[in-house]
Amino acid sequence: MVSLDDVAGMATELPGVVELERHGSRAWAVQGTTKRGGPKVFAWERAFSKADIRRYGAETPPDGPILAIRVADLHEKEAVLAANTGAFFTIPHFDGYAAVLVELDEVTEAALRDAILDGWLACAPPELADRYRAG
Template identity: 30%
Template sequence: MNAKKSAGLSFEDVRRLALALPSVEDGTSYGTPALKLRGKLFLRLREDGETLVVPADNAAREYWMQVNPETFFITDHYVGYDRLLVRLPAVRETALKVIIETGWRRIAPAKLLAQHPTIGEPRP
């Protein structure tokens, strides 16, 4: 089994997952690699090169931080923002895919959501 598929992901893995979603494009933010959704910041790699910043509502953020606080966290800077921090070397691809799709749904415009209603929806 390829260990890279279970844990130890990189920003290239993030790019692959995110660019598969509609209207996502490469960009930069604060001098670091980022992905944008129709020009709006979607995902960004922090300056440490291994922490991903992802949109997340408070309930989702609390859930992920309780499930695995070694992988999912926030810093004081992000307390007032709807963002979750993800340690890429520790996250599993299946969890990251769910988090990215849910983040996409959080910031996608209504018209784009209507065209792709199942992206980021909870799975049975």
């Protein structure tokens, strides 16, 4: 089991990352990457809305902490979901959106660390990502 504090440690060890609050939940972003110079969120705590829960119907949704993580594009999303069955999943609300959901109670630390790095790489400015890869 991985906690949100573990997520924070993994995310904030990457260059330029700040933790912030978004919609009352924890999120991690790369500073200065939006068009206006603000932080671009690459991972965030994602509670299920009432609509999300209704879409599960008779099936029981995961009840532990859920993390959303950006991916580079929809092709990468499909690859991540295919390679990480179990802990990684999506919901209808995320259809057409380049992000995956992760059950923190089910994911391994190594798989989560890789996903967080990939999310960061998807949002980091190219020069910062290149420096990180070279370092």
